[in-house]
Amino acid sequence: MTTGKTSNEAWGTRMGLILAMAGNAIGLGNFLRFPVQAASNGGGSFMITYFIALLLLGIPLMWIEWGIGRNGGRYRKGHIPGMFAAIWHHPIAKYLGVIGMVIPLVVMIYYTYIESWTLAFTVFSITGDYFGRASQAEMVSYLQSFQGIGDPATRVHSVWTPYAFFLVTLAINVWVISKGISGGVEKLARIGMPILFLFALVLAGVVLSLPAGPDGSSAWTGLNFIYNPDLSRIGDARVWLASAGQIFFTLSVGMGSLQAYASYLSTKDDIALNGIATAATNETAEVVLGGSIAIPAAVVFFGVSGAMAVAQSGSFNLGFATMPVVFQQLPMGQVLGAMWFGLLFFAGITSSVAMLTPVTAFFREEFGLRREPVCYALGFVTLVFGLMHIAWLEHGFLDEWDYWAGTFGLVVLAVTETIIFIWIFKPENAWHSIHQGADIQIPRVFKFVMTYVTPIYLLFILLWWGWQDALPLLRMEEVKPESVNYVLLSRGIIVLFAVVFAVLIRIAWKRNGYNDRAGFTEGAIQEKIQ
Amino acid sequence: MTSSAVIFMVASWSFVLGLTAWSFSRIMKKG
Numbered sequence: 001m002t003t004g005k006t007s008n009e010a011w012g013t014r015m016g017l018i019l020a021m022a023g024n025a026i027g028l029g030n031f032l033r034f035p036v037q038a039a040s041n042g043g044g045s046f047m048i049t050y051f052i053a054l055l056l057l058g059i060p061l062m063w064i065e066w067g068i069g070r071n072g073g074r075y076r077k078g079h080i081p082g083m084f085a086a087i088w089h090h091p092i093a094k095y096l097g098v099i100g101m102v103i104p105l106v107v108m109i110y111y112t113y114i115e116s117w118t119l120a121f122t123v124f125s126i127t128g129d130y131f132g133r134a135s136q137a138e139m140v141s142y143l144q145s146f147q148g149i150g151d152p153a154t155r156v157h158s159v160w161t162p163y164a165f166f167l168v169t170l171a172i173n174v175w176v177i178s179k180g181i182s183g184g185v186e187k188l189a190r191i192g193m194p195i196l197f198l199f200a201l202v203l204a205g206v207v208l209s210l211p212a213g214p215d216g217s218s219a220w221t222g223l224n225f226i227y228n229p230d231l232s233r234i235g236d237a238r239v240w241l242a243s244a245g246q247i248f249f250t251l252s253v254g255m256g257s258l259q260a261y262a263s264y265l266s267t268k269d270d271i272a273l274n275g276i277a278t279a280a281t282n283e284t285a286e287v288v289l290g291g292s293i294a295i296p297a298a299v300v301f302f303g304v305s306g307a308m309a310v311a312q313s314g315s316f317n318l319g320f321a322t323m324p325v326v327f328q329q330l331p332m333g334q335v336l337g338a339m340w341f342g343l344l345f346f347a348g349i350t351s352s353v354a355m356l357t358p359v360t361a362f363f364r365e366e367f368g369l370r371r372e373p374v375c376y377a378l379g380f381v382t383l384v385f386g387l388m389h390i391a392w393l394e395h396g397f398l399d400e401w402d403y404w405a406g407t408f409g410l411v412v413l414a415v416t417e418t419i420i421f422i423w424i425f426k427p428e429n430a431w432h433s434i435h436q437g438a439d440i441q442i443p444r445v446f447k448f449v450m451t452y453v454t455p456i457y458l459l460f461i462l463l464w465w466g467w468q469d470a471l472p473l474l475r476m477e478e479v480k481p482e483s484v485n486y487v488l489l490s491r492g493i494i495v496l497f498a499v500v501f502a503v504l505i506r507i508a509w510k511r512n513g514y515n516d517r518a519g520f521t522e523g524a525i526q527e528k529i530q
Numbered sequence: 531m532t533s534s535a536v537i538f539m540v541a542s543w544s545f546v547l548g549l550t551a552w553s554f555s556r557i558m559k560k561g
Contacts, residue, residue, distance in 0.1 A: 014557065047538055221531070223531060223535070224535045280546060
């Protein structure tokens with residue numbers, strides 16, 4: 001039995017690893033989705049259920065994924081099929097890993113497109129392009145014009161503008177990932193994360209010091225709007241599911257990227273303390289900073305009822321329509337607008353490069369390919385399918401991928417990996433694996449939580465979402481007749497990716513002579529991070 | 531802000547900031 005070919009990549013420093021892991025987790029959801037969810041789900045009630053989900057779902061899953069990843073790294077496997085096969089010596093294990101290949105690729109493709117909006121709006125803020133559109137309705141129209149949807153007669157930008165920004169964003173992503181773990185991803189995190197926190201701190205400071213708005217509402221009224229406990233909501237299952245969903249998205253679990261990053265660690269390296277530090281950094285960015293910018297600013301300028309309407313209209317309207325209106329009414333609004341969209345851009349890019357890592361690892365490790373050609377090829381795939389998202393956005397092409405891969409798929413992968421790592425590998429082995437090289441002893445109660453509570457919590461979410469959302473979506477109950485073919489094509493591409501990866505896995509296993517029942521031979525352990 | 535909202539905000543911020551400070555202090559100690 002042989003191991004796949006790969007170079008001995010490793011993290012340069014411990015802080016670089018933590019920043020990259022935190023960068024992977026901190027994304028658009030921290031600054032857009034979290035405040036909307038908190039405000040719409042009972043404020044303080046949401047926060048209670050949110051922290052319970054963090055302790056019972058988010059943190060245990062995060063340790064499970066670090067454990068799976070590092071265990072895979074022992075056999076030089078930075079991709080989910082190899083990680084599953086390393087734990088479960090059964091022929092089906094590697095094929096279950098297909099989920100962990102499709103999800104990061106699919107999410108990376110459409111996420112890069114959304115990321116390109118933030119880059120475009122950074123430029124539009126600097127140039128003052130949207131200044132003069134003083135209402136949310138005008139900004140929604142401006143956003144749609146940029147996206148190439150809505151009435152062509154009111155189009156502000158050239159039809160090629162979104163394509164140009166997508167190309168630039170994609171090129172930056174491919175360039176970073178082609179430089180490798182320590183030379184690309186870690187360097188990006190060391191530059192991007194401090195800028196992200198600096199921008200967020202400045203914006204939160206500006207928002208919290210705003211004078212009261214026309215109806216007397218201040219930013220503190222906005223914080224009251226988020227945190228005021230409506231305890232009557234605590235018994236509402238939807239609040240518990242909303243908070244569990246937010247924890248899922250914010251920690252980037254179920255994506256395959258966290259495991260890929262952890263695979264570049266050795267068993268001498270800590271994952272228990274590093275993992276909790278990463279999760280805590282993400283929570284600070286979300287709860288302290290994410291909650292102090294968009295909603296409080298909206299409350300100052302539009303009042304509580306206006307902010308509630310904004311929250312109910314969705315995260316993107318809050319970020320791309322409401323906030324630009326706010327910036328236009330502030331001194332140095334162009335600078336603050338550039339900081340807001342720059343903040344979202346850095347939050348996005350540190351997440352998207354992470355999504356490409358497991359797919360890159362698969363081709364490098366199993367087919368012995370050099371990193372650069374793999375990155376360029378994946379960049380080409382992202383370009384081709386990304387163009388479809390730009391062209392067919394109004395037909396719900398992106399929404400399909402966002403639901404099946406970026407929402408439902410994450411829970412499917414999390415359930416699968418938890419069952420494999422905890423139940424098949426056995427809780428004692430999983431617990432021991434997580435504690436190898438650990439700088440802290442995780443409280444033993446978490447062993448019970450990982451074994452019983454987290455899987456049941458996940459299955460409950462999966463069943464609820466399956467019943468409430470997946471079935472009606474699958475039946476295309478709300479799809480416009482003219483969009484049906486686009487939706488079917490969108491789903492067909494996801495299925496195509498799954499089939500292609502399954503075939504590639506089969507070829508790789510045969511090519512490298514792996515024996516499913518015997519497992520892998522332990523590969524060279526990468527050098528310890530400093 | 532109402533006092534109950536202040537309590538929830540202070541408790542939430544204290545928890546995440548405390549966890550962050552504790553974990554990074556342990557990392558610094560370990561070097």
